[in-house]
Amino acid sequence: MTILKHLIYKEWVKTRWFASIALLLNLGVLVYIFMSLRSSFLSAGGVTYLSALLTYKTQFFSIYRYIPLGIALLVGISQFAPEITDKRIKLALHLPLHNLRIIYTMVVYGFVLLALCMIPGILIFTGLISIYLPAEITLPVLQTMLPWLLGGFCAYFLIAMIAMEPVWKFRFLYLLVSYKVLSLFFMHLPIGNAVSLLPVLCLVTCLSSIAPVYTSYRFNKGQL
Amino acid sequence: MKRPLLHLFYKEWIKTRWAFLGMLLLGIATMLYIFTAVENKITLQGAKTILLRILYDEPPVIYYASFRYIPLLTAIAVGISQYVPEITQKRIRLTLHLPIGNHTLIAGMAGFGLVLLTLGNLLYTGLFLYYNVRLFPAEITRPVMISLTPWLLSSYIAYNFIAMIAMEPGKWRKVAYSVIAWYILQFFLVGDRPHGAFGASIPVLVLMTILSSGGVLYTSQRFYKGER
Amino acid sequence: MLIKIIRIIAVLFAVTAAASVLPRLYDTTFSSRGGRGHKDIRYSEILKDFIISEYVYSSEKSHTAGQTIYYDRHGKSYSRDSVDQLFLLDNVSQLAYEGRFPDTICGMAVTPELVSSEAFSQYYSAQPGLYYGLCELRDRKSYTSRSLEPRDLFRITPEGIQFIVCETNQIDEEKSRRFTTELTRLDFRFPALRMWTSPDKSVSEAIGYYVTDSKNYLYCLSMELSTPVVQKLEKPDNKNIRNVNFGKSSDIRALLITEDGDTYIQHPDLSYTRLALPSSLGKSGTLNGNLFYRIFTLPDRNRQTTFVFDRDFRLLDSCSLYYSPRPQSTAGVFKELLLPLRIGQTAWNGFYADWSPIKRFIWFNLILTAIALYYKRKNGNRLSDAFTVTDLLLVVVFGIYGFIGIFAFPLKRSQKEIVKSKSADL
Structure with a gap:
């Protein structure tokens, strides 16, 4: 058990600075969205702004679209890039623990870190925009942002998978496939329309969380 | 003096060749895609309609919009593949013990990267001009090339900033410089306006591009001194 | 030495980035409430x-x-x-x-x-709009037959008029020659300075294009049953033309603005009437017409003037509406205090730097300079050094942007300088 703690601490040392950047970025963008909402709301007048929002369905929060992806890149690359450049994963895999456990501890750690970076920001954001917007608008906004968050998680799992893959040829292929898979999450859909897509996206995310197993198994077998 | 520089260039080429060639491939593919799409529209709607729409539609039809980030991505690919190994593996310390001055070394690395980017930009421009001149008269080609110029210049800015940021020893300063680079790049990555719109800004943009090239020398000196 | 110059350039980049972002951020955070009458x-x-x-x-x-x-x-x-x-x-x-x-x-x-x-309403402008020099010349009789639909676009170059067939991107030599001959016959001096046509399709087909040649003479170019129809037009009072707007009503063929800002109405019989309007240079106005009147509205700095003409274009009356300037909010005052300038980029005019009134921001800048000076001395930089003075000057001129800039890019002294200053102190 203590070995796991050491492992988690090692991961924390690797990622802590990048995770704090990610957290700041997340909070910064969300607060900026809220500030510009407030600014438009106050200058146009409540009634005018809300009716324009409902008529034109403008996505005032659309600049947040790729932020979860950016956070996933920050955390994922800072966590896995040292493994592959320094080949340090070999050392980690020689720890007296089952290989799968090690990989999975790393992935779960990253997942929790991502959640900690994204979720508090989203909660604060929801609270803030509820000052100005009724629930009929806030809920579809969150529904539209949910695929982006799921995309962030999925991207992280895919980064783990790609990093673990020993052969560059396959890495490139996985990169192409990941690009296509992730484009499912970040489509330009009208507000609230993503609801019907959510079950599929959740399924894709769960499947991608199992993906690192396959590649780390191949890495471990030593196909370098 | 010449020989060590050539060795340096060869070392840099080994580091960057796959990233650079990969991005060139992507850029060429994007270019081909742009013109295939245009020719497809011409076949469907007629050349005159398409020409008039490109010229006079509001909002403007920017048929080359897919190309906006290509020079930038090329610069990022070259910059990261060239400088990240230096800082992660602290290999720069070894290089700095070569028998050429530190500044010459860093300038050589940066110069190599800039030459590579120029080759890439020339390739993109040449390909674009070849297809565009075949399809459209000069009244379209000229404004479109003016619109493309800031995007091509953005690659140099991005590369110079990546070099400067990579060599910077302090973590939070790296973040600060990235923020500065992001906002400077916003001046270059402009679009959505009619063709030839930002021609008046090009002299200032060229000036900014030229001035940005020295940045890496400043931070590498601090890196060399071992400052925090 | 070179490094220090590079550092100053980097500081200027930081100033540019800050000057483009911080004003926008400030406006978003502290916006004034709307509600002007x-x-x-x-x-x-x-x-x-x-x-x-x-x-x-x-x-x-x-x-x-x-x-x-x-x-x-x-x-x-x-x-x-x-x-x-x-x-x-x-x-x-x-x-x-x-x-x-x-x-x-x-x-x-x-x-x-x-x-x-x-009743009709239209805009007119003294500023020529977006111009690429490549236009479509439609046949006057194109409503009769499909075969008269043009497949080319034309431009007027120093060599003459050129019709470019769109499908092949080649010049239709024969057609170009016919039109060039006709234009030359009427003493057209190539290349054309500018061409105008009506945005209304049917009017554009009937009238064609108004073209100014390189000697500033005005021509009307059109095509009937594939033969060129060129007419040399009189200029209003022989003045050079700045912009042409085509009219929406039957008694106005075109509205011409000349180089000196005068506005002329061109009637369907090609005669001109000068309108008793002030100089329209750089402005765009509206023209509203009804059974009795032609009403022109011209904007200005903080007012809008309406001129009423009768159907013979004699001025009947005019009235100016003044817009009361918005009272300056406290947020606005603080903005001028805090942020000395705003750098931005517009589409056709390039970069701009918008400075606040100097009286406002200079005090804050001097306070920042004092703070910067304190920190510089704490780090051991002496005022005798030219680069320290440059840093402080940057703070004086650019205020908070310069302050951010010089601390983002530290100026640490080399071993040599520290030793030199220590020996100087001794």
Whole structure:
């Protein structure tokens, strides 16, 4: 058990600075969205702004679209890039623990870190925009942002998978496939329309969380 | 003096060749895609309609919009593949013990990267001009090339900033410089306006591009001194 | 030495980035509440005078309400109902629907159809718009047959007029030669300075293009049954033309603005009437017309002037509406104090730097310079060093941006300098 703690601490040392950047970025963008909402709301007048929002369905929060992806890149690359450049994963895999456990501890750690970076920001954001917007608008906004968050998680799992893959040829292929898979999450859909897509996206995310197993198994077998 | 520089260039080429060639491939593919799409529209709607729409539609039809980030991505690919190994593996310390001055070394690395980017930009421009001149008269080609110029210049800015940021020893300063680079790049990555719109800004943009090239020398000196 | 110069350049980059971002951020965070009254002016044919309507806000406890008030130039106010009586030409459709439309207005027999057919509204501008030099020349008789549909676009180069067939991107030599010969016959000097046509398709087909040649003479270029029709036109009072706007009503063929800002109406018989308007240079205005009047509205710095002409284009009356300047909010004052300039980029005019009034920001800048000086001395930089002085000057000029810049890019001294200064102290 203590070995796991050491492992988690090692991961924390690797990622802590990048995770704090990610957290700041997340909070910064969300607060900026809220500030510009407030600014438009106050200058146009409540009634005018809300009716324009409902008529034109403008996505005032659309600049947040790729932020979860950016956070996933920050955390994922800072966590896995040292493994592959320094080949340090070999050392980690020689720890007296089952290989799968090690990989999975790393992935779960990253997942929790991502959640900690994204979720508090989203909660604060929801609270803030509820000052100005009724629930009929806030809920579809969150529904539209949910695929982006799921995309962030999925991207992280895919980064783990790609990093673990020993052969560059396959890495490139996985990169192409990941690009296509992730484009499912970040489509330009009208507000609230993503609801019907959510079950599929959740399924894709769960499947991608199992993906690192396959590649780390191949890495471990030593196909370098 | 010449020989060590050539060795340096060869070392840099080994580091960057796959990233650079990969991005060139992507850029060429994007270019081909742009013109295939245009020719497809011409076949469907007629050349005159398409020409008039490109010229006079509001909002403007920017048929080359897919190309906006290509020079930038090329610069990022070259910059990261060239400088990240230096800082992660602290290999720069070894290089700095070569028998050429530190500044010459860093300038050589940066110069190599800039030459590579120029080759890439020339390739993109040449390909674009070849297809565009075949399809459209000069009244379209000229404004479109003016619109493309800031995007091509953005690659140099991005590369110079990546070099400067990579060599910077302090973590939070790296973040600060990235923020500065992001906002400077916003001046270059402009679009959505009619063709030839930002021609008046090009002299200032060229000036900014030229001035940005020295940045890496400043931070590498601090890196060399071992400052925090 | 070189490094220090590079550092100054880097500081200037930081200043540019900050000057483009921070003002926007400030505006987003501290915006002023909206609610300026909206003013409008109309000319009543019954009253033979102007009526001004204004939408005024009255802020009560927590919600703002607004209502429209009407008054004339002398301050007399009108109620909503009485105002409706004064604008018969404008309210045609409503009055006809209610069956209240009169048979005569100002002694002239009218019907609703006559009045509504005479009403039009258009923009005109003294500034030439976006121009690429490549246009489509349609046949005057293209409504008769599909075969007259042009497949080419034309441009007028120093070598003559060139018709470019779009499908092949090649020049149609024969057609180009025919048109060039016709143009040369009328002493057209190539290349053309500018070409204009009406945005209205049918008017554009009928009239064609107004072209100025390199000697600033005006021509009308058009095509009938594939033969060129070129006409040399008189210039209004022999002045060079700045911009041409085509008219929407039957008595105005075109509105020409000349180089010195005068506005001329070109009638269908190609004669000109000069309008008694002030210089329109750099402005765009609106033209509203009805059965009796032609009403021009020109904007200005903080006002808008309306000119009323009769159907013969004689000036009847004019009135200026002044916009009260927005009172400066505290947020605005602080902004001028804190942020000395704003750097941005516009599409056609390139970069701009918008400075706040110097009196406002110079005090804050000097305070920042003092703080910077304190920190510099703490780090051991002496004022005798030229680069320290440059740093402080940057803070004086650019204020908070310079302050951020010089601390983002530290100026640590080399071993040599530290030793030198230590030995100087001894």
